[in-house]
Amino acid sequence: MNAASDEVLAALARAGHDAAEVYTKRGRSRRVLFTAAGPVASSTQEEGWAIRAGGARGGFFLAGSGAPLPARSWPAPAGPPLRLPEPMPVGDWRQPADLEAPLLAENEARALLEAIARELAAELPGARVQQASLQEGASESEVVSSRGVRAAWRSRAALLRLEAVLPGERRVSAAIDAAERLAHGFAPSALARRLADRLHVLQAGAAPDRDRGEFLLAPAVGARLLLGLLPLWIGPGAAVLSKGLLQRGTRIASDAVTILDDGRLAGGVLAAPVDGEGTPTREITLVAQGEARQPLLPWWAARPPQTRASGCVRRASYRDVPGVGATHLYVRPRSEVSVASLLGGVVRGYYLLDVTGAGAFDLQGDRFTLPVCGFAVQGGRSSAPVRGAWLCGSVTSLLRGVQAAARDLAFFPLDGMIGAPTLLVTGLELRSSSSA
Amino acid sequence: MAQIADQPGDRAEAFFEHRFERLLPAQDEALSPREWCEEGFAVRLVRAGRAWHASRDGLAGTAFIEALRQIARAQPRTALVEPAMPESAEWQEDATPLLEFPRWVERAIRAEHVAFPLRLALRQHARAVLVVGSRLVAERQSERFCSALADLPWGRIGALLPRLDEGAAAALAARLVARFRARFAEPPASGRTTLVLSPDAAAVLLHEAVAHALEADLLSLSGRPEAALGVQFGASCLNVLDSPGAAPETVRRTSDDEGMPVLRRWLLRGGVVEQPLADGTWADASAALLPGAARRGHRHDLPGPRSSHLELLPGESDEAALLVAGDGGLWVNEVDRGALDPWDGSFTLAVPCARRIAAGALGEPVGPFRVRGTVAGLLSSVVAVGRDVRPAGAGWCAKGGQALPVWATVPALCIEGADVEAL
Numbered sequence: 041m042n043a044a045s046d047e048v049l050a051a052l053a054r055a056g057h058d059a060a061e062v063y064t065k066r067g068r069s070r071r072v073l074f075t076a077a078g079p080v081a082s083s084t085q086e087e088g089w090a091i092r093a094g095g096a097r098g099g100f101f102l103a104g105s106g107a108p109l110p111a112r113s114w115p116a117p118a119g120p121p122l123r124l125p126e127p128m129p130v131g132d133w134r135q136p137a138d139l140e141a142p143l144l145a146e147n148e149a150r151a152l153l154e155a156i157a158r159e160l161a162a163e164l165p166g167a168r169v170q171q172a173s174l175q176e177g178a179s180e181s182e183v184v185s186s187r188g189v190r191a192a193w194r195s196r197a198a199l200l201r202l203e204a205v206l207p208g209e210r211r212v213s214a215a216i217d218a219a220e221r222l223a224h225g226f227a228p229s230a231l232a233r234r235l236a237d238r239l240h241v242l243q244a245g246a247a248p249d250r251d252r253g254e255f256l257l258a259p260a261v262g263a264r265l266l267l268g269l270l271p272l273w274i275g276p277g278a279a280v281l282s283k284g285l286l287q288r289g290t291r292i293a294s295d296a297v298t299i300l301d302d303g304r305l306a307g308g309v310l311a312a313p314v315d316g317e318g319t320p321t322r323e324i325t326l327v328a329q330g331e332a333r334q335p336l337l338p339w340w341a342a343r344p345p346q347t348r349a350s351g352c353v354r355r356a357s358y359r360d361v362p363g364v365g366a367t368h369l370y371v372r373p374r375s376e377v378s379v380a381s382l383l384g385g386v387v388r389g390y391y392l393l394d395v396t397g398a399g400a401f402d403l404q405g406d407r408f409t410l411p412v413c414g415f416a417v418q419g420g421r422s423s424a425p426v427r428g429a430w431l432c433g434s435v436t437s438l439l440r441g442v443q444a445a446a447r448d449l450a451f452f453p454l455d456g457m458i459g460a461p462t463l464l465v466t467g468l469e470l471r472s473s474s475s476a
Numbered sequence: 477m478a479q480i481a482d483q484p485g486d487r488a489e490a491f492f493e494h495r496f497e498r499l500l501p502a503q504d505e506a507l508s509p510r511e512w513c514e515e516g517f518a519v520r521l522v523r524a525g526r527a528w529h530a531s532r533d534g535l536a537g538t539a540f541i542e543a544l545r546q547i548a549r550a551q552p553r554t555a556l557v558e559p560a561m562p563e564s565a566e567w568q569e570d571a572t573p574l575l576e577f578p579r580w581v582e583r584a585i586r587a588e589h590v591a592f593p594l595r596l597a598l599r600q601h602a603r604a605v606l607v608v609g610s611r612l613v614a615e616r617q618s619e620r621f622c623s624a625l626a627d628l629p630w631g632r633i634g635a636l637l638p639r640l641d642e643g644a645a646a647a648l649a650a651r652l653v654a655r656f657r658a659r660f661a662e663p664p665a666s667g668r669t670t671l672v673l674s675p676d677a678a679a680v681l682l683h684e685a686v687a688h689a690l691e692a693d694l695l696s697l698s699g700r701p702e703a704a705l706g707v708q709f710g711a712s713c714l715n716v717l718d719s720p721g722a723a724p725e726t727v728r729r730t731s732d733d734e735g736m737p738v739l740r741r742w743l744l745r746g747g748v749v750e751q752p753l754a755d756g757t758w759a760d761a762s763a764a765l766l767p768g769a770a771r772r773g774h775r776h777d778l779p780g781p782r783s784s785h786l787e788l789l790p791g792e793s794d795e796a797a798l799l800v801a802g803d804g805g806l807w808v809n810e811v812d813r814g815a816l817d818p819w820d821g822s823f824t825l826a827v828p829c830a831r832r833i834a835a836g837a838l839g840e841p842v843g844p845f846r847v848r849g850t851v852a853g854l855l856s857s858v859v860a861v862g863r864d865v866r867p868a869g870a871g872w873c874a875k876g877g878q879a880l881p882v883w884a885t886v887p888a889l890c891i892e893g894a895d896v897e898a899l
Contacts, residue, residue, distance in 0.1 A: 104513040
């Protein structure tokens with residue numbers, strides 16, 4: 041553990057702060073960008089600390105670069121009392137082997153981005169990657185507190201952003217973001233196909249008439265819907281919010297819906313033994329076959345045995361005040377269900393591939409709209425590309441209308457890693473405008 | 477730096493940064509105050525259209541040499557000597573205005589005989605920047621300003637303020653009261669109407685529709701940036717400049733984040749594009765573009781062309797004349813946000829509330845709506861520019877994930893036949 045952190049803790053104790061915590065983080069990353077101005081290779085090393093201290097009189101937060109140092113004077117704490125977690129056993133945790141893997145070299149990163157550009161051009165002639173950014177990083181974090189918490193953990197993550205363009209009479213563009221633990225995990229052909237599909241439907245598609253039917257939602261669409269519904273699943277306020285959506289006791293969704301959050305998900309980008317406060321992470325079932333179980337709750341909000349706590353306090357960097365959030369929140373896939381079997385069963389409806397902008401979710405008003413693109417489907421086959429469409433409906437219809445989940449679970453870097461498999465949903469509507 | 481930039485056309489710079497922020501969150505929030513104090517540097521080499529960049533937290537000489545070696549494409553002929561690094565900044569920002577400001581706002585609201593739930597968060601920002609190039613060392617730059625974020629049951633209002641004083645509190649309170657009074661107002665009917673934009677609202681419009689549209693990197697998405705020169709982009713009454721040197725005193729700049737002297741840059745003269753916003757990289761690529769508009773949100777970010785302080789030169793219309801020109805239309809006092817699609821030039825402004833203009837006076841409030849159109853269409857529909865300029869914070873700009881404050885000194889303006897959509 042960092043000796044400087046202990047010195048700071050001692051200084052805070054001498055200053056009369058009953059509750060004190062010192063968090064430190066060191067990280068390094070490499071990034072390669074293809075920009076309109078030319079390629080850029082960048083390397084970053086960050087090192088910083090954050091202090092939370094106070095007690096019954098309130099608390100304060102300080103953060104800075106470098107190593108933590110005892111201050112000559114500390115700010116006067118204010119606001120609600122500061123409470124910090126007690127130490128808890130971490131349990132069974134095996135350090136991922138990939139933590140030791142070297143960061144991607146500049147030429148490897150360049151080769152990966154060039155491979156994606158080549159695959160895209162082959163998949164959809166004329167299409168090209170206009171801007172791209174590939175970043176891979178590793179970090180080590182530590183937290184010590186006056187309550188006796190002493191935890192250390194390491195992380196790995198790679199982020200990719202691609203922006204592509206398809207010239208023509210209707211020039212269109214599309215962008216995607218993806219995350220993996222290691223940059224080697226990105227599959228150029230799959231990414232290129234996703235971009236190509238989206239560019240094609242944006243260029244060749246037409247806005248739909250107001251329509252209903254069966255909707256097959258690709259993982260990118262399912263994940264964005266889940267993102268819009270996060271307030272229903274996270275934090276102490278979630279139970280109140282979801283109460284209005286409950287049907288017959290605790291039923292909130294159809295049998296096909298099981299939603300989990302797992303801070304230790306094997307292979308997950310954010311997998312760690314503890315959260316940003318040093319509290320052990322675990323898998324928590326939020327919705328089990330349509331029954332609302334419990335929201336994702338930090339230690340201070342859980343009321344055992346009715347609700348269990350999970351380490352779900354995130355700190356993206358030393359600059360961030362800890363906050364409750366998802367790590368890997370996802371709809372459980374069904375390994376026996378293929379996407380092809382779901383598509384083949386759609387008599388008349390839509391296969392929605394991606395989201396084209398920000399949606400609007402009014403959870404109290406029980407309605408949502410999400411801009412989407414994809415294909416119209418007749419008899420299990422795509423009949424026409426669709427763009428400029430808005431998937432609309434009530435939140436209750438969405439949750440209760442999920443007929444099936446496929447096996448192709450995919451995660452997206454949204455607010456945490458949010459994942460969904462392809463979902464078959466009924467009871468929603470497609471419109472050509474968000475306000476129609 | 478000269479050892480690194482050792483080939484013709486090379487550009488190299490070291491960027492040193494000290495930052496301080498203090499946040500006083502809303503009263504019911506935990507952890508108050510919150511303070512951030514950071515320092516670090518970035519070095520960059522641009523050679524033949526390619527760039528290498530390395531950034532580090534902290535100001536250690538050994539880390540600086542290691543970063544220089546990383547961006548140098550060959551080992552320098554002589555050993556790199558560890559330099560004396562800039563000293564750490566001792567920030568001694570007075571927190572008193574942060575504590576007083578909520579009381580001033582509350583008093584100004586009470587003076588309007590209204591009361592409503594309000595959560596107010598205030599932030600002090602301070603930043604000092606030193607850029608060392610391969611030939612020049614620019615003058616040290618510093619910026620100090622404040623920002624406020626007010627949460628009402630009817631939405632969120634943000635403000636950028638050069639300083640926290642009673643005048644700024646009164647102006648913020650007026651916006652809060654206007655939002656309160658419009659809370660149940662129905663949106664206007666969708667369709668075409670005349671809009672009179674207050675200086676605050678005009679600042680957002682100009683930032684989105686002129687500044688972003690004339691950034692070299694965004695122009696390059698649809699062709700060569702210099703092709704925009706000479707294009708009639710808006711009505712002839714529009715004379716728009718970016719002049720960081722004329723910004724409010726506490727955020728005034730003499731050089732940009734690449735160490736280049738800033739310009740009084742005519743973006744539009746008589747509605748015609750004269751000089752897009754460019755940084756050194758884009759200026760190297762085209763003799764028609766001038767550097768001096770590079771900004772970076774953080775040392776770990778790459779610099780890019782951005783506006784700092786927009787000016788719209790005054791016209792001849794006083795407020796009464798603008799209200800006459802806008803008769804039957806809407807007075808827009810503030811804009812929530814704007815968005816420009818650089819691919820097709822389409823543009824939206826989200827307006828939380830406005831007031832009807834009838835018989836040359838402000839009438840009843842209206843609820844939220846969106847202004848839609850193309851940049852060229854909207855700017856060519858400007859029919860009058862006010863004569864009274866006012867400093868205004870255009871707001872935080874988050875292009876490319878880099879949050880930067882944007883300032884403006886502009887008058888009100890009138891747009892005819894704007895396409896509005898009720899929300």
